[in-house]
Amino acid sequence: MTRTYAPETGTVPWSPLVAACLGAFMLLVDVTIVMVALPGITTDLGMSFTGGQWLLDGYALALAALLLAAGSFADHTGRRKVYLAALAVFALASLACGLAPNGGLLLAARVLQGAAAAAMMATTLALISATYHGRQRGIAFGVWGGVNGAAAAVAPVLGGLLTEHLHWRAIFLVNLPLSLVAAWLTLRGVEESRLPGGARLDRAGMVTFTVAAGALTYGLIEAGQHGWAAGQTLVPLAVAAVALAAFLVAETRGANPMLDLRLFAGRSFSGIMAGAALLMPAAFACLAFTSIWLQQDLRLGPVMAGLALSPMAASSLVVSVASARLLPRLSPRGAVGGGLLLIGAGAFLQGLLGAHSAWTALVPGLVVTGVGVGLAVPALSSAAMAYAPPQRAGMAAGTVNTVRQLGYALGIAGLGILYQDGPEQGMAAYAALNDVYRASAITGIVAGLLVLVAVTPRGRPAAPRA
Numbered sequence: 001m002t003r004t005y006a007p008e009t010g011t012v013p014w015s016p017l018v019a020a021c022l023g024a025f026m027l028l029v030d031v032t033i034v035m036v037a038l039p040g041i042t043t044d045l046g047m048s049f050t051g052g053q054w055l056l057d058g059y060a061l062a063l064a065a066l067l068l069a070a071g072s073f074a075d076h077t078g079r080r081k082v083y084l085a086a087l088a089v090f091a092l093a094s095l096a097c098g099l100a101p102n103g104g105l106l107l108a109a110r111v112l113q114g115a116a117a118a119a120m121m122a123t124t125l126a127l128i129s130a131t132y133h134g135r136q137r138g139i140a141f142g143v144w145g146g147v148n149g150a151a152a153a154v155a156p157v158l159g160g161l162l163t164e165h166l167h168w169r170a171i172f173l174v175n176l177p178l179s180l181v182a183a184w185l186t187l188r189g190v191e192e193s194r195l196p197g198g199a200r201l202d203r204a205g206m207v208t209f210t211v212a213a214g215a216l217t218y219g220l221i222e223a224g225q226h227g228w229a230a231g232q233t234l235v236p237l238a239v240a241a242v243a244l245a246a247f248l249v250a251e252t253r254g255a256n257p258m259l260d261l262r263l264f265a266g267r268s269f270s271g272i273m274a275g276a277a278l279l280m281p282a283a284f285a286c287l288a289f290t291s292i293w294l295q296q297d298l299r300l301g302p303v304m305a306g307l308a309l310s311p312m313a314a315s316s317l318v319v320s321v322a323s324a325r326l327l328p329r330l331s332p333r334g335a336v337g338g339g340l341l342l343i344g345a346g347a348f349l350q351g352l353l354g355a356h357s358a359w360t361a362l363v364p365g366l367v368v369t370g371v372g373v374g375l376a377v378p379a380l381s382s383a384a385m386a387y388a389p390p391q392r393a394g395m396a397a398g399t400v401n402t403v404r405q406l407g408y409a410l411g412i413a414g415l416g417i418l419y420q421d422g423p424e425q426g427m428a429a430y431a432a433l434n435d436v437y438r439a440s441a442i443t444g445i446v447a448g449l450l451v452l453v454a455v456t457p458r459g460r461p462a463a464p465r466a
Contacts, residue, residue: 015189016131020124021147022182023087026175027117028151029158031060031408032284034110035291036159036306037168044168047103050225053416056288057217057409058107062114063121064405065213068258069206071122071398079123079130080192084183086119091179097172121401130193152313156291160306202258204250209259212243213406220413225420259399268333268387269396271454275336275447276380277403281411282444283343283373286350286436287312288412289419294359297429308359312346312366312373319374330375332383337451339376343369344444351437353430365437372444380404387455415439 034041034055042052074082093113100106128144162170219236226232251257264270287309294305323330346369350362381397388396418435 285411342372
């Protein structure tokens with residue numbers, strides 16, 4: 001039986017909420033915390049540029065590929081049980097990352113970390129939804145959303161502090177005590193919840209989607225190293241195409257698809273999904289290469305590199321909090337579309353670097369991008385649910401998170417081609433980084449226009465759901 005809390009009981013019971021928020025904080029911090037530590041990791045372990053890309057992409061890809069499947073599995077197996085198991089695996093994978101003697105083992109542990117993160121992301125919101133009701137549920141969702149924003153703001157600076165004052169291995173080992181606290185609070189204050197019924201898992205969809213996403217990302221990364229005509233590039237891209245076709249067939253014909261493709265028949269829903277997928281490469285994927293430029297070319301330490309990126313996180317956090325009060329009537333279409341246009345403008349401003357530019361040249365563009373992120377990201381889940389049938393609200397929310405993380409993984413791979421090709425063609429690092437920013441700017445502007453054109457001005461209002 002699930003423990004619930006009525007609105008009249010007073011303050012929100014903290015134990016279940018903190019348990020869920022700790023897991024969400026850890027998994028989201030680990031998406032980007034590696035960026036600042038990347039130069040130190042690749043130097044210590046003798047990893048190539050491609051290997052460094054995979055440290056970012058392996059985690060994001062596992063998170064994206066398994067998120068929908070993990071949510072479906074948890075709904076039927078038990079969300080508390082899956083969350084506890086995911087915390088244990090995440091902690092063990094973090095320990096393996098922190099002790100990894102070489103790049104291969106570190107990458108394998110990062111992928112395992114991402115798989116556990118998928119189960120954590122799929123269950124944290126569901127646990128809150130099942131535990132709290134009425135006014136307290138709204139408060140709990142607000143706290144959970146604030147923690148999500150704080151994770152993005154804290155990650156670069158936290159990564160810099162741990163790397164510079166301890167070691168890059170500390171960015172992984174810090175997850176161990178946090179995981180133990182989250183597990184203890186879950187055991188102490190969270191009761192089991194699951195959906196009624198015994199529908200089978202969509203194993204065909206899980207396998208084909210994972211293969212398609214992994215092969216596509218691998219092919220893009222190999223294209224940067226070997227070129228588009230090389231077998232190392234063409235084979236995985238062909239595998240991705242076949243797996244994607246198989247996934248579409250499986251979801252169309254399966255009795256219990258993890259992704260109901262009929263959702264995409266709605267132009268507005270498809271527009272929101274496109275915006276979600278393109279937001280990540282436009283706003284976040286370029287930061288990985290910015291961190292490399294800051295540390296390798298400007299010779300900034302990890303802490304200063306993290307602080308140099310913080311204007312974007314700070315402005316996004318301020319805007320996301322303020323917009324709920326100052327712009328309560330802003331439609332999902334306006335928030336997501338307008339936010340993406342600002343992200344594109346911010347990327348364009350960042351792409352004006354010269355030979356003698358300091359890190360401060362990035363600040364105006366980072367602030368503008370952060371304003372766009374603060375508008376668009378909080379609106380994505382509610383927008384996806386607003387343009388989906390009520391019975392598919394949970395699936396819509398899971399889908400938007402999936403395409404966001406997949407967009408990040410593909411963005412790292414695609415922009416990495418531009419950044420890697422620059423030095424090979426005799427370009428200075430700042431010029432190659434300008435190309436990355438221009439590509440991000442075009443992506444953001446196209447995505448914003450796409451959302452504004454495809455999405456209808458009004459959708460069905462929807463509250464957050466698991």
